[in-house]
Amino acid sequence: MSLYDAYIGLLSLILLTCLASLSMQRLRPLIKTVALQGIAVTMTTLLYQQNVHFLLPFIMIIVKGVLIPMLLLYTLKKVSIKSEGKPIVGFHASVLLGILFLFMVIHYSHDKLSKLLADQSFSFSVAVVTIACGLFLMMARRKALTQVVGYLIMDNGIYLMGALFLKNIPFVLEFAILLDLLVAVMVMGIILHKINETFNSIDTTSLATLKDRWHE
Amino acid sequence: MKHLFFALIMIAFAPLLMSLIARVKAIFAGKVGLPWFFYYHTLLKLLQKTPVISMHTTAIFTTAPLINLAVMLFLFAFLPLANYRPLLSFYGDIFVVIAFLALARIFSLLAAFDTASSFSAMGAARDVFYSMLAEIVLFTIFIIFFRLTNDLSLATFAIEGKIELFARSTFFPLLLVAVSFFMLLLQENARVPIDDPNTHLELTMIDEVKILDYSGPYLAFMQLSLFLKLLFYSCFLANLLFSQSLVTQLCTIALSLDSNSYPLLYAFFKNLIFIALVSAIYIAIAVIESSMARLALKKIPKYSLSALVLAVLAAILMWRNV
Numbered sequence: 343m344s345l346y347d348a349y350i351g352l353l354s355l356i357l358l359t360c361l362a363s364l365s366m367q368r369l370r371p372l373i374k375t376v377a378l379q380g381i382a383v384t385m386t387t388l389l390y391q392q393n394v395h396f397l398l399p400f401i402m403i404i405v406k407g408v409l410i411p412m413l414l415l416y417t418l419k420k421v422s423i424k425s426e427g428k429p430i431v432g433f434h435a436s437v438l439l440g441i442l443f444l445f446m447v448i449h450y451s452h453d454k455l456s457k458l459l460a461d462q463s464f465s466f467s468v469a470v471v472t473i474a475c476g477l478f479l480m481m482a483r484r485k486a487l488t489q490v491v492g493y494l495i496m497d498n499g500i501y502l503m504g505a506l507f508l509k510n511i512p513f514v515l516e517f518a519i520l521l522d523l524l525v526a527v528m529v530m531g532i533i534l535h536k537i538n539e540t541f542n543s544i545d546t547t548s549l550a551t552l553k554d555r556w557h558e
Numbered sequence: 559m560k561h562l563f564f565a566l567i568m569i570a571f572a573p574l575l576m577s578l579i580a581r582v583k584a585i586f587a588g589k590v591g592l593p594w595f596f597y598y599h600t601l602l603k604l605l606q607k608t609p610v611i612s613m614h615t616t617a618i619f620t621t622a623p624l625i626n627l628a629v630m631l632f633l634f635a636f637l638p639l640a641n642y643r644p645l646l647s648f649y650g651d652i653f654v655v656i657a658f659l660a661l662a663r664i665f666s667l668l669a670a671f672d673t674a675s676s677f678s679a680m681g682a683a684r685d686v687f688y689s690m691l692a693e694i695v696l697f698t699i700f701i702i703f704f705r706l707t708n709d710l711s712l713a714t715f716a717i718e719g720k721i722e723l724f725a726r727s728t729f730f731p732l733l734l735v736a737v738s739f740f741m742l743l744l745q746e747n748a749r750v751p752i753d754d755p756n757t758h759l760e761l762t763m764i765d766e767v768k769i770l771d772y773s774g775p776y777l778a779f780m781q782l783s784l785f786l787k788l789l790f791y792s793c794f795l796a797n798l799l800f801s802q803s804l805v806t807q808l809c810t811i812a813l814s815l816d817s818n819s820y821p822l823l824y825a826f827f828k829n830l831i832f833i834a835l836v837s838a839i840y841i842a843i844a845v846i847e848s849s850m851a852r853l854a855l856k857k858i859p860k861y862s863l864s865a866l867v868l869a870v871l872a873a874i875l876m877w878r879n880v
Binding site: 347350351354357358361365433434437438441444445448 | 860
């Protein structure tokens with residue numbers, strides 16, 4: 343098995359985790375899937391980029407694969423919910439849409455962008471699908487925790503895209519993004535906790551009711 | 559001729575392989591398990607009994623088991639075994655295979671409705687719905703093989719399609735197709751994540767409930783055709799995983815056996831490896847059966863969808879460079 347095979351395998355693993363995250367109802371496996379995806383995304387850079395700073399992958403694996411999922415799992419325990427109830431777009435429909443979008447992207451990157459991308463059209467498609475999958479999760483799910491997970495998946499996609507187009511990932515920039523991400527997840531954890539305290543659920547549709555519940 | 563001989567051996571092994579599943583499950587449960595030839599005895603005993611046939615049934619009820627058995631036996635003529643070209647193989651035989659599988663299914667469904675038992679009809683309705691979902695996966699896999707080989711025959715799919723699949727890309731697409739087909743196999747043959755063959759509650763049955771009203775020789779035919787159906791799917795999957803060149807290498811290196819100088823011994827060894835592969839698939843079924851519970855009925859569409867995703871991913875991985 344050559345290095346290129348391992349690279350393709352990692353990309354297909356990322357695709358699988360994307361489609362799996364679209365179909366998952368329970369939140370605990372969803373968070374674990376995203377952790378796996380974060381690790382896989384980091385490993386692709388290890389294989390793909392030649393002169394990447396040696397600290398970056400380690401810190402990325404720790405932040406994306408351990409720290410953020412642990413924070414999310416902690417929040418999950420605090421808000422004591424187990425699953426995404428009734429999403430706006432159903433789980434099966436989401437997966438079918440994901441497959442459809444995957445085909446469209448692959449087709450487009452083969453036909454229209456093949457000159458621009460050369461041999462990287464597949465990695466490009468994977469990155470686009472990952473971003474779209476994250477966006478879709480943020481739009482089509484009601485629970486705030488799933489939306490945070492969607493945000494993380496989108497970040498993975500953006501990172502993949504960046505790694506694709508930049509020969510050298512700027513070290514400082516990537517750390518800044520990682521730190522932002524960590525802080526964002528922490529803040530979202532606190533906000534989730536507050537939402538849960540106020541409405542007794544983390545359903546974001548209840549945020550749209552603008553009545554002041556405290557004084558009723 | 560070789561194929562016919564080997565196919566007959568495999569068909570004779572079908573009940574034995576079923577008891578292999580039962581014995582592996584028994585090991586997991588900490589029991590001794592059935593005797594190895596249990597299913598042969600059962601079939602023989604059933605054949606000697608006088609059948610009890612409901613007076614409300616028509617001729618469909620009694621012909622369905624015969625048609626099922628005949629179809630399953632006939633389908634082995636199209637199935638390549640251990641890279642032997644099958645007896646019947648022509649452009650488009652894949653549709654014959656699918657049509658005959660459908661014929662067997664239609665007759666067993668009609669027979670289930672013919673008994674006028676509400677349980678059988680419920681099982682038939684479920685079977686239609688879930689096999690419809692499984693068919694999407696089957697056709698996706700066949701489309702992949704068709705694009706690879708430009709041929710429409712089961713033998714080419716299993717023998718050349720697999721080699722093409724391996725040559726175009728690495729082993730990931732082949733692995734994905736194999737896993738997807740294995741999931742399909744479990745679904746089509748009513749094995750555990752979909753349906754529990756050992757269940758005793760009619761309300762939860764899918765496949766078993768259709769044959770509740772059969773007895774005597776008819777039940778024997780029905781059971782034997784179920785055994786053969788599982789064997790048919792397992793053999794196709796084993797063909798996908800079976801590699802002629804690997805076997806040749808193994809023979810020349812490990813046993814210093816030249817395929818030209820000892821053709822008979824080589825063929826024996828090759829067939830043995832194929833049978834071991836089929837047994838491994840049966841053992842995998844048994845391990846899955848003893849390690850997980852069956853899915854809730856409403857989760858079965860998601861199961862089919864996962865199999866479809868794996869097949870689609872294999873297709874995408876294959877044509878990313880084309």
